[in-house]
Amino acid sequence: MEWRFCLTRRKRLDLSSALARGEFVPYFQPLVDLRTGELRGCEVLARWVHPTRGIVLPDDFIPYAEESGIIAALSECVLSKAFEACATLNQTFVLSVNISPIQFRDPILSKRLSELSTRHRFPLDRVKVEITESTLLTNLADAQSISTQLKLLGVKLSLDDFGTGYSSLAHLQALPFDEIKIDRSFVSSMCCRRESMKIVAAVIGLGRSLGLTTVAEGIEESAQADMLRCLGCEVGQGWFYGRPVPIEELQAMLALSRPS
Ligand code: C2E
Ligand code: CA
Ligand code: CA
Ligand code: CA
Numbered sequence: 001m002e003w004r005f006c007l008t009r010r011k012r013l014d015l016s017s018a019l020a021r022g023e024f025v026p027y028f029q030p031l032v033d034l035r036t037g038e039l040r041g042c043e044v045l046a047r048w049v050h051p052t053r054g055i056v057l058p059d060d061f062i063p064y065a066e067e068s069g070i071i072a073a074l075s076e077c078v079l080s081k082a083f084e085a086c087a088t089l090n091q092t093f094v095l096s097v098n099i100s101p102i103q104f105r106d107p108i109l110s111k112r113l114s115e116l117s118t119r120h121r122f123p124l125d126r127v128k129v130e131i132t133e134s135t136l137l138t139n140l141a142d143a144q145s146i147s148t149q150l151k152l153l154g155v156k157l158s159l160d161d162f163g164t165g166y167s168s169l170a171h172l173q174a175l176p177f178d179e180i181k182i183d184r185s186f187v188s189s190m191c192c193r194r195e196s197m198k199i200v201a202a203v204i205g206l207g208r209s210l211g212l213t214t215v216a217e218g219i220e221e222s223a224q225a226d227m228l229r230c231l232g233c234e235v236g237q238g239w240f241y242g243r244p245v246p247i248e249e250l251q252a253m254l255a256l257s258r259p260s
Pocket of ligand 3: 184
Protein backbone atom coordinates (compact mmCIF):
# COMPACT_ATOMS: atom_id res chain seq x y z
CA MET A 1 0.00 0.00 0.00
CA GLU A 2 2.77 2.38 1.06
CA TRP A 3 4.78 1.41 -2.01
CA ARG A 4 1.81 2.10 -4.24
CA PHE A 5 1.32 5.44 -2.54
CA CYS A 6 4.99 6.33 -3.18
CA LEU A 7 4.68 5.30 -6.78
CA THR A 8 1.58 7.42 -7.26
CA ARG A 9 3.19 10.39 -5.55
CA ARG A 10 6.29 9.98 -7.67
CA LYS A 11 4.20 9.78 -10.83
CA ARG A 12 2.29 12.86 -9.79
CA LEU A 13 5.51 14.81 -9.29
CA ASP A 14 6.87 13.52 -12.60
CA LEU A 15 3.75 14.61 -14.43
CA SER A 16 3.61 18.03 -12.81
CA SER A 17 7.20 18.85 -13.65
CA ALA A 18 6.78 17.46 -17.18
CA LEU A 19 3.80 19.74 -17.58
CA ALA A 20 5.80 22.71 -16.32
CA ARG A 21 8.56 21.87 -18.82
CA GLY A 22 6.06 21.63 -21.67
CA GLU A 23 6.84 17.98 -22.45
CA PHE A 24 3.28 17.11 -23.53
CA VAL A 25 2.65 17.63 -27.22
CA PRO A 26 -0.10 16.90 -29.72
CA TYR A 27 0.29 14.25 -32.42
CA PHE A 28 -2.13 14.27 -35.33
CA GLN A 29 -3.76 11.29 -37.03
CA PRO A 30 -5.67 11.84 -40.29
CA LEU A 31 -9.39 11.12 -40.70
CA VAL A 32 -10.08 10.41 -44.32
CA ASP A 33 -13.17 10.44 -46.54
CA LEU A 34 -13.52 6.74 -47.44
CA ARG A 35 -14.92 7.49 -50.90
CA THR A 36 -12.68 10.31 -52.11
CA GLY A 37 -9.61 9.80 -49.95
CA GLU A 38 -9.71 13.49 -48.97
CA LEU A 39 -8.60 14.64 -45.54
CA ARG A 40 -11.65 15.36 -43.40
CA GLY A 41 -9.96 16.00 -40.11
CA CYS A 42 -7.27 15.01 -37.63
CA GLU A 43 -7.52 13.46 -34.20
CA VAL A 44 -5.29 15.10 -31.62
CA LEU A 45 -3.50 12.43 -29.56
CA ALA A 46 -1.34 13.44 -26.60
CA ARG A 47 2.29 12.33 -26.40
CA TRP A 48 4.82 12.82 -23.62
CA VAL A 49 8.23 13.63 -25.05
CA HIS A 50 10.23 12.28 -22.12
CA PRO A 51 13.87 13.39 -21.80
CA THR A 52 15.14 9.81 -21.29
CA ARG A 53 12.24 7.45 -22.09
CA GLY A 54 11.45 8.94 -25.49
CA ILE A 55 7.86 9.15 -26.68
CA VAL A 56 5.45 7.94 -23.98
CA LEU A 57 1.93 6.87 -25.04
CA PRO A 58 -1.26 8.18 -23.38
CA ASP A 59 -2.22 4.90 -21.67
CA ASP A 60 0.93 5.41 -19.59
CA PHE A 61 0.09 8.87 -18.32
CA ILE A 62 -3.57 9.89 -18.96
CA PRO A 63 -4.95 7.68 -16.12
CA TYR A 64 -2.43 9.20 -13.66
CA ALA A 65 -3.15 12.70 -14.89
CA GLU A 66 -6.84 12.04 -14.29
CA GLU A 67 -6.18 10.59 -10.86
CA SER A 68 -3.93 13.41 -9.74
CA GLY A 69 -6.16 16.21 -10.97
CA ILE A 70 -3.90 17.68 -13.64
CA ILE A 71 -5.80 16.33 -16.65
CA ALA A 72 -7.44 19.68 -17.45
CA ALA A 73 -4.08 21.49 -17.38
CA LEU A 74 -2.44 18.76 -19.47
CA SER A 75 -5.25 18.86 -21.98
CA GLU A 76 -5.10 22.64 -22.17
CA CYS A 77 -1.36 22.48 -22.86
CA VAL A 78 -1.81 19.94 -25.67
CA LEU A 79 -4.84 21.65 -27.22
CA SER A 80 -3.20 25.05 -27.04
CA LYS A 81 -0.27 23.74 -29.12
CA ALA A 82 -2.64 21.95 -31.52
CA PHE A 83 -4.86 25.01 -32.10
CA GLU A 84 -1.85 27.28 -32.50
CA ALA A 85 -0.20 25.02 -35.05
CA CYS A 86 -3.35 24.31 -37.06
CA ALA A 87 -4.56 27.92 -37.15
CA THR A 88 -1.60 28.81 -39.38
CA LEU A 89 -1.91 25.85 -41.79
CA ASN A 90 -4.28 27.49 -44.26
CA GLN A 91 -6.56 24.45 -44.09
CA THR A 92 -10.14 23.92 -43.02
CA PHE A 93 -10.10 20.40 -41.60
CA VAL A 94 -11.71 19.70 -38.23
CA LEU A 95 -9.67 18.81 -35.13
CA SER A 96 -11.08 15.97 -33.04
CA VAL A 97 -10.04 16.22 -29.43
CA ASN A 98 -10.35 13.64 -26.64
CA ILE A 99 -11.96 14.92 -23.48
CA SER A 100 -11.76 12.92 -20.24
CA PRO A 101 -14.85 12.18 -18.18
CA ILE A 102 -13.56 14.48 -15.42
CA GLN A 103 -13.22 17.39 -17.83
CA PHE A 104 -16.67 16.78 -19.23
CA ARG A 105 -18.09 17.37 -15.77
CA ASP A 106 -16.33 20.73 -15.49
CA PRO A 107 -18.91 23.48 -16.06
CA ILE A 108 -16.20 25.78 -17.41
CA LEU A 109 -15.07 23.37 -20.15
CA SER A 110 -16.81 25.47 -22.79
CA LYS A 111 -15.23 28.64 -21.40
CA ARG A 112 -11.77 27.05 -21.51
CA LEU A 113 -12.26 25.96 -25.11
CA SER A 114 -13.59 29.41 -26.08
CA GLU A 115 -10.53 31.06 -24.57
CA LEU A 116 -8.16 28.76 -26.42
CA SER A 117 -10.07 29.36 -29.62
CA THR A 118 -9.86 33.14 -29.25
CA ARG A 119 -6.22 33.12 -28.19
CA HIS A 120 -5.10 31.10 -31.21
CA ARG A 121 -7.76 32.24 -33.67
CA PHE A 122 -8.84 28.68 -34.24
CA PRO A 123 -12.64 28.68 -34.76
CA LEU A 124 -14.72 26.39 -32.56
CA ASP A 125 -16.75 25.13 -35.51
CA ARG A 126 -13.54 23.34 -36.49
CA VAL A 127 -13.44 21.49 -33.18
CA LYS A 128 -15.02 18.12 -32.45
CA VAL A 129 -15.07 16.78 -28.92
CA GLU A 130 -14.75 12.99 -28.58
CA ILE A 131 -16.18 11.44 -25.44
CA THR A 132 -16.59 7.83 -24.41
CA GLU A 133 -19.57 6.40 -22.64
CA SER A 134 -17.83 6.25 -19.29
CA THR A 135 -18.20 10.04 -19.43
CA LEU A 136 -21.96 9.72 -19.44
CA LEU A 137 -22.40 7.17 -16.69
CA THR A 138 -21.88 9.30 -13.60
CA ASN A 139 -24.10 12.27 -14.30
CA LEU A 140 -26.05 12.41 -17.49
CA ALA A 141 -27.75 15.70 -16.60
CA ASP A 142 -24.38 17.52 -16.30
CA ALA A 143 -23.20 15.97 -19.54
CA GLN A 144 -26.38 17.14 -21.26
CA SER A 145 -25.95 20.70 -20.08
CA ILE A 146 -22.26 20.78 -21.09
CA SER A 147 -23.08 19.27 -24.50
CA THR A 148 -25.69 21.96 -25.07
CA GLN A 149 -23.21 24.71 -24.20
CA LEU A 150 -20.62 23.23 -26.57
CA LYS A 151 -23.13 22.86 -29.40
CA LEU A 152 -24.17 26.52 -29.01
CA LEU A 153 -20.52 27.47 -29.57
CA GLY A 154 -20.41 25.43 -32.77
CA VAL A 155 -18.37 22.52 -31.33
CA LYS A 156 -19.30 19.10 -32.71
CA LEU A 157 -19.76 16.03 -30.57
CA SER A 158 -18.56 12.49 -31.23
CA LEU A 159 -19.29 9.25 -29.35
CA ASP A 160 -15.96 7.40 -29.26
CA ASP A 161 -15.35 3.63 -29.00
CA PHE A 162 -18.98 3.01 -29.94
CA GLY A 163 -20.25 -0.44 -29.09
CA THR A 164 -17.87 -1.16 -26.24
CA GLY A 165 -19.74 0.73 -23.54
CA TYR A 166 -22.85 0.32 -21.54
CA SER A 167 -26.27 1.35 -22.92
CA SER A 168 -24.85 3.05 -26.00
CA LEU A 169 -28.27 3.44 -27.54
CA ALA A 170 -29.70 5.32 -24.57
CA HIS A 171 -26.75 7.70 -24.75
CA LEU A 172 -27.23 8.29 -28.46
CA GLN A 173 -30.74 9.36 -27.67
CA ALA A 174 -29.85 11.54 -24.70
CA LEU A 175 -27.11 13.71 -26.20
CA PRO A 176 -26.83 15.79 -29.37
CA PHE A 177 -24.11 13.73 -31.07
CA ASP A 178 -22.95 14.53 -34.62
CA GLU A 179 -20.85 11.41 -35.07
CA ILE A 180 -20.23 7.89 -33.86
CA LYS A 181 -16.84 6.21 -33.98
CA ILE A 182 -16.99 2.47 -34.44
CA ASP A 183 -14.49 0.90 -32.08
CA ARG A 184 -11.31 -0.64 -33.44
CA SER A 185 -12.16 -4.05 -31.95
CA PHE A 186 -15.03 -4.45 -34.47
CA VAL A 187 -13.05 -3.06 -37.40
CA SER A 188 -10.03 -5.29 -36.84
CA SER A 189 -12.10 -8.49 -36.88
CA MET A 190 -14.72 -7.54 -39.47
CA CYS A 191 -12.97 -9.24 -42.38
CA CYS A 192 -12.58 -12.56 -40.56
CA ARG A 193 -15.65 -12.65 -38.31
CA ARG A 194 -19.09 -12.49 -39.79
CA GLU A 195 -20.57 -11.27 -36.49
CA SER A 196 -18.21 -8.28 -36.39
CA MET A 197 -19.06 -7.41 -39.96
CA LYS A 198 -22.78 -7.60 -39.19
CA ILE A 199 -22.35 -5.38 -36.12
CA VAL A 200 -20.39 -2.81 -38.13
CA ALA A 201 -23.06 -2.86 -40.84
CA ALA A 202 -25.79 -2.37 -38.24
CA VAL A 203 -23.96 0.55 -36.58
CA ILE A 204 -23.47 2.25 -39.96
CA GLY A 205 -27.19 1.79 -40.67
CA LEU A 206 -28.08 3.17 -37.25
CA GLY A 207 -25.82 6.19 -37.74
CA ARG A 208 -27.34 6.85 -41.13
CA SER A 209 -30.91 6.68 -39.94
CA LEU A 210 -30.10 9.08 -37.10
CA GLY A 211 -28.33 11.47 -39.47
CA LEU A 212 -24.94 10.95 -37.82
CA THR A 213 -21.54 10.66 -39.50
CA THR A 214 -20.04 7.22 -39.01
CA VAL A 215 -16.29 6.94 -38.54
CA ALA A 216 -14.39 3.66 -38.42
CA GLU A 217 -11.19 3.62 -36.37
CA GLY A 218 -8.24 1.25 -36.46
CA ILE A 219 -8.26 0.55 -40.22
CA GLU A 220 -5.00 -1.27 -40.89
CA GLU A 221 -5.68 -3.02 -44.21
CA SER A 222 -7.13 -2.07 -47.57
CA ALA A 223 -9.65 -4.94 -47.31
CA GLN A 224 -11.14 -3.31 -44.22
CA ALA A 225 -11.34 0.08 -45.97
CA ASP A 226 -13.03 -1.55 -48.99
CA MET A 227 -15.58 -3.37 -46.89
CA LEU A 228 -16.39 -0.25 -44.83
CA ARG A 229 -16.84 1.77 -48.01
CA CYS A 230 -19.21 -0.86 -49.41
CA LEU A 231 -21.20 -0.80 -46.18
CA GLY A 232 -21.62 2.98 -46.51
CA CYS A 233 -19.23 4.16 -43.78
CA GLU A 234 -18.19 7.75 -44.52
CA VAL A 235 -14.92 8.37 -42.71
CA GLY A 236 -11.95 6.17 -41.81
CA GLN A 237 -8.95 6.40 -39.53
CA GLY A 238 -6.08 4.01 -38.94
CA TRP A 239 -2.55 3.04 -39.82
CA PHE A 240 -3.64 2.22 -43.37
CA TYR A 241 -4.25 5.96 -43.88
CA GLY A 242 -1.61 7.30 -41.54
CA ARG A 243 -0.16 6.94 -38.08
CA PRO A 244 -0.32 9.76 -35.54
CA VAL A 245 2.49 12.22 -36.38
CA PRO A 246 3.95 15.42 -34.91
CA ILE A 247 2.97 18.75 -36.41
CA GLU A 248 6.08 19.02 -38.62
CA GLU A 249 5.20 15.72 -40.33
CA LEU A 250 1.57 16.74 -40.74
CA GLN A 251 2.73 19.96 -42.38
CA ALA A 252 5.02 18.02 -44.73
CA MET A 253 2.20 15.62 -45.64
CA LEU A 254 -0.17 18.49 -46.38
CA ALA A 255 2.44 20.25 -48.51
CA LEU A 256 2.92 17.07 -50.57
CA SER A 257 -0.80 16.53 -51.12
CA ARG A 258 -1.51 20.14 -52.12
CA PRO A 259 -2.04 20.52 -55.86
CA SER A 260 0.78 22.59 -57.37
P1 C2E B 1 -8.72 6.64 -28.73
O1 C2E B 1 -9.35 7.97 -28.55
O2 C2E B 1 -9.61 5.48 -29.00
O3 C2E B 1 -7.64 6.85 -29.88
C1 C2E B 1 -7.33 5.89 -30.85
C2 C2E B 1 -6.09 5.11 -30.46
O4 C2E B 1 -5.88 4.08 -31.45
C3 C2E B 1 -4.81 5.94 -30.46
O5 C2E B 1 -3.96 5.38 -29.47
C4 C2E B 1 -4.24 5.67 -31.84
O6 C2E B 1 -2.84 5.90 -31.93
C5 C2E B 1 -4.58 4.22 -32.01
N1 C2E B 1 -4.68 3.82 -33.42
C6 C2E B 1 -5.05 4.58 -34.48
N2 C2E B 1 -5.07 3.87 -35.61
C7 C2E B 1 -4.71 2.61 -35.28
C8 C2E B 1 -4.56 1.39 -36.03
O7 C2E B 1 -4.75 1.32 -37.24
N3 C2E B 1 -4.18 0.28 -35.33
C9 C2E B 1 -3.95 0.31 -34.00
N4 C2E B 1 -3.56 -0.81 -33.40
N5 C2E B 1 -4.08 1.44 -33.25
C10 C2E B 1 -4.47 2.57 -33.90
P2 C2E B 1 -3.10 6.31 -28.48
O8 C2E B 1 -2.61 7.52 -29.22
O9 C2E B 1 -2.13 5.43 -27.78
O10 C2E B 1 -4.21 6.81 -27.47
C11 C2E B 1 -4.86 5.91 -26.60
C12 C2E B 1 -6.02 6.56 -25.91
O11 C2E B 1 -5.59 7.60 -25.02
C13 C2E B 1 -6.99 7.26 -26.86
O12 C2E B 1 -7.85 6.27 -27.42
C14 C2E B 1 -7.69 8.21 -25.93
O13 C2E B 1 -8.72 7.56 -25.23
C15 C2E B 1 -6.60 8.57 -24.95
N6 C2E B 1 -6.03 9.90 -25.26
C16 C2E B 1 -5.10 10.23 -26.19
N7 C2E B 1 -4.83 11.56 -26.16
C17 C2E B 1 -5.62 12.08 -25.18
C18 C2E B 1 -5.81 13.42 -24.64
O14 C2E B 1 -5.21 14.42 -25.08
N8 C2E B 1 -6.73 13.54 -23.64
C19 C2E B 1 -7.44 12.47 -23.16
N9 C2E B 1 -8.30 12.68 -22.17
N10 C2E B 1 -7.27 11.22 -23.62
C20 C2E B 1 -6.39 11.03 -24.63
CA1 CA C 1 -10.64 9.27 -29.62
CA1 CA D 1 -11.58 5.49 -30.14
CA1 CA E 1 -10.03 3.73 -27.23
